Amino acid sequence: MKFKLIIGYIALFTLASNWVFGQDSWKIDSTRLVFYISNAGLDVEGSMTGITAQIKFSKNKLDRSLFVAEAKPETIHTGIKLRDKHLKKADYFDIEKYPTIKIESKKIIQSKNGFDAYCAITLKGQTKEIVIPFMFKQTNRKAEFKGTFSLNRLDFGLGEKSIVLSDTVKIDIWAGTSRGTN
Amino acid sequence: MKRRTLLRSTALSVIAVSTAAILGFQLKSASFDIPKTWDIAEITKFMLPPTDAAVSVTPISEEYYYKLPERKIFKSYPILLTDDTEANRKYIDSLKSLDPVDIFQNEPKTEQDLIRLGEEVFSAPLATFDYSDSFLTELKASIKNAEIPISKKTFPYYSYVVDEKSKIKVGVFSCAMCHTRVMPDGTTIKGAQGNFPLDKIDGFGAENALKSLPKEKLKEFDEGMRAGRNMLQKAPWVSHSSQTELDTISAARIIAYLKAIPSGVMIRHGSNYNQPTNIPDLIGIKDRKYLDYTGLMMHRNIGDIMRYAAFNQLLDMLNSYNGYIPAATDFKTLPEVGKAPFLGCSDRYSEMQLYALGKYLYSLKAPKNPNSFPPDLVKKGELVFKREGCVTCHTPPLYTNNKLTPVDGFTPPASHYKSYDIFDVSVETNPELALYTRRGTGYYKVPSLLGVWYRSPFGHSGNVATLEDWLDKRRLDDDYVPTGFKPAFAKTMAIKGHEFGMDITKEEKTALIAFLKTL
Numbered sequence: 001m002k003f004k005l006i007i008g009y010i011a012l013f014t015l016a017s018n019w020v021f022g023q024d025s026w027k028i029d030s031t032r033l034v035f036y037i038s039n040a041g042l043d044v045e046g047s048m049t050g051i052t053a054q055i056k057f058s059k060n061k062l063d064r065s066l067f068v069a070e071a072k073p074e075t076i077h078t079g080i081k082l083r084d085k086h087l088k089k090a091d092y093f094d095i096e097k098y099p100t101i102k103i104e105s106k107k108i109i110q111s112k113n114g115f116d117a118y119c120a121i122t123l124k125g126q127t128k129e130i131v132i133p134f135m136f137k138q139t140n141r142k143a144e145f146k147g148t149f150s151l152n153r154l155d156f157g158l159g160e161k162s163i164v165l166s167d168t169v170k171i172d173i174w175a176g177t178s179r180g181t182n
Numbered sequence: 183m184k185r186r187t188l189l190r191s192t193a194l195s196v197i198a199v200s201t202a203a204i205l206g207f208q209l210k211s212a213s214f215d216i217p218k219t220w221d222i223a224e225i226t227k228f229m230l231p232p233t234d235a236a237v238s239v240t241p242i243s244e245e246y247y248y249k250l251p252e253r254k255i256f257k258s259y260p261i262l263l264t265d266d267t268e269a270n271r272k273y274i275d276s277l278k279s280l281d282p283v284d285i286f287q288n289e290p291k292t293e294q295d296l297i298r299l300g301e302e303v304f305s306a307p308l309a310t311f312d313y314s315d316s317f318l319t320e321l322k323a324s325i326k327n328a329e330i331p332i333s334k335k336t337f338p339y340y341s342y343v344v345d346e347k348s349k350i351k352v353g354v355f356s357c358a359m360c361h362t363r364v365m366p367d368g369t370t371i372k373g374a375q376g377n378f379p380l381d382k383i384d385g386f387g388a389e390n391a392l393k394s395l396p397k398e399k400l401k402e403f404d405e406g407m408r409a410g411r412n413m414l415q416k417a418p419w420v421s422h423s424s425q426t427e428l429d430t431i432s433a434a435r436i437i438a439y440l441k442a443i444p445s446g447v448m449i450r451h452g453s454n455y456n457q458p459t460n461i462p463d464l465i466g467i468k469d470r471k472y473l474d475y476t477g478l479m480m481h482r483n484i485g486d487i488m489r490y491a492a493f494n495q496l497l498d499m500l501n502s503y504n505g506y507i508p509a510a511t512d513f514k515t516l517p518e519v520g521k522a523p524f525l526g527c528s529d530r531y532s533e534m535q536l537y538a539l540g541k542y543l544y545s546l547k548a549p550k551n552p553n554s555f556p557p558d559l560v561k562k563g564e565l566v567f568k569r570e571g572c573v574t575c576h577t578p579p580l581y582t583n584n585k586l587t588p589v590d591g592f593t594p595p596a597s598h599y600k601s602y603d604i605f606d607v608s609v610e611t612n613p614e615l616a617l618y619t620r621r622g623t624g625y626y627k628v629p630s631l632l633g634v635w636y637r638s639p640f641g642h643s644g645n646v647a648t649l650e651d652w653l654d655k656r657r658l659d660d661d662y663v664p665t666g667f668k669p670a671f672a673k674t675m676a677i678k679g680h681e682f683g684m685d686i687t688k689e690e691k692t693a694l695i696a697f698l699k700t701l
Binding site for chain 2: 042165
């Protein structure tokens with residue numbers, strides 16, 4: 001009898017914590033990743049699609065909030081077919097060897113205008129720490145996450161120093177989510 | 183043009199003048215630091231390997247090279263194109279009265295001296311034939327037949343040479359022959375993509391010879407033409423049909439191929455009938471990192487220019503390609519020094535001549551651009567140029583990133599990424615020149631767009647005549663009729679690849695072309 005009671009408590013605790021934490025899980029409905037880089041003084045815009053992510057976020061429980069997102073550079077699109085083909089090669093994303101870009105939050109804190117996610121980004125085999133400032137906007141059971149950050153492409157071996165192509169790439173990420181888990 | 187044809191036939195028929203071999207040494211100058219041309223260690227670094235990694239290329243040894251006798255370069259004089267027979271006679275007589283002038287009789291002292299002498303080397307013929315009274319008449323007939331662009335007063339591709347008192351010779355096969363451009367207004371641009379239709383002239387010459395040939399001589403004629411073209415074009419390790427065809431090709435077929443080559447394009451030795459090379463613009467060569475459309479040779483310093491000139495004014499015909507020596511009578515035995523049976527293979531330039539040539543080539547400047555477009559149009563074109571990503575490869579200010587792009591069908595070995603500047607994506611143009619010829623490396627270099635206003639045709643084999651055609655999407659279709667080089671037996675042919683700047687509006691295209699023509 002005592003054994004059954006213990007099992008019952010465990011089950012109840014698990015259900016309760018799932019209910020509590022489930023409240024903070026956000027299921028991806030749609031995503032957008034757009035990047036901008038200056039080439040000869042003009043901004044080139046590109047995108048990646050098929051972003052996947054697990055998000056647990058509550059602005060009241062930032063210490064328990066986290067996300068892990070992945071992007072596939074094979075989906076890169078800049079509007080010029082041959083350029084996309086080149087970007088997938090070894091001197092840029094090297095997609096055969098490194099098919100995934102991963103961003104994993106380590107800590108999220110409140111900022112003046114929203115939140116700052118301290119993350120580890122793994123791109124082309126290199127892991128670096130970055131901070132992604134983001135906004136969170138919730139409407140009932142829906143929420144949007146919108147972040148912007150910049151990278152130095154040379155830190156990740158994306159191409160080489162160029163007199164026309166900027167080192168800095170600006171990245172906008174947007175995710176439309178609803179309550180629940182993927 | 184019988185004499186000229188005879189001369190050309192002589193080259194192709196493998197008869198060369200040989201002189202006594204003398205020991206050659208690197209020329210030392212107190213004033214100039216002249217690199218050693220035939221430095222095997224440097225040559226090994228500067229030559230890119232053939233596409234097929236199993237083929238090794240061995241040039242002649244330093245000992246062989248420096249035993250070749252040095253060429254004497256005599257002052258050359260322009261060929262006046264005049265209908266005034268009396269005026270021409272007086273001009274020829276005046277030349278006959280001149281003493282031969284060895285242009286290197288006095289060692290140059292200044293950079294300007296070098297440049298001036300280098301220009302003479304540029305214009306110096308590799309071969310000559312005796313001038314005759316009928317020369318000008320024959321030349322004019324040839325100009326008409328082969329539609330040779332000519333300048334207002336002179337025939338800038340050949341020259342008169344006085345290497346013996348009272349004798350005039352006509353000099354041919356100089357650098358200037360292929361690298362002089364005559365513009366529509368009759369002005370000439372030295373060093374530019376030339377428009378002398380050498381192959382077409384050869385085709386007409388051989389066709390005339392064939393017409394008057396007795397039937398019993400046909401077999402011999404076929405064999406002679408075939409042997410010559412095998413020397414010039416064969417890459418025996420390549421199994422592509424364009425190469426195997428050379429084993430049995432007839433004179434008539436060769437003639438058809440030759441006649442199909444337009445001005446600005448040539449079947450450079452080491453290329454082939456359907457894979458000819460666009461003649462490169464030498465203006466701005468100082469800033470190019472690779473030479474030849476296939477990037478066959480690197481350009482790291484003036485020594486490499488000297489090496490390029492030595493090889494391509496025809497000592498590469500003595501290279502051994504896995505034992506195949508193009509200029510050897512039996513294709514395998516290196517001829518005795520100074521007795522190679524091929525034009526340009528039995529003597530060599532002196533180190534000073536090559537150095538001066540390099541200095542002259544480095545000094546070449548584009549002429550004043552006569553194009554004038556509304557500034558707004560040019561600005562708009564520049565924006566399109568940037569937006570369409572052209573800047574990535576055609577990066578200002580050189581309008582090339584000076585890199586090599588691998589062609590479809592070739593994967594660069596890992597070691598190449600360390601040795602060469604590789605822009606690792608194919609722009610999907612026809613890969614055959616880079617894959618199936620002696621000049622093939624598996625790459626095309628990214629050409630500079632500087633000076634496109636005076637150049638034509640475009641593409642590594644010169645398949646389209648104008649920038650408008652290059653940006654015309656219809657060229658990608660199989661029923662396209664190339665406006666530049668069209669292979670002899672093809673009625674239509676898609677000119678694939680480099681699909682940039684095609685999906686833009688008509689106005690944007692006009693602006694882009696205006697911008698390009700200002701470069």
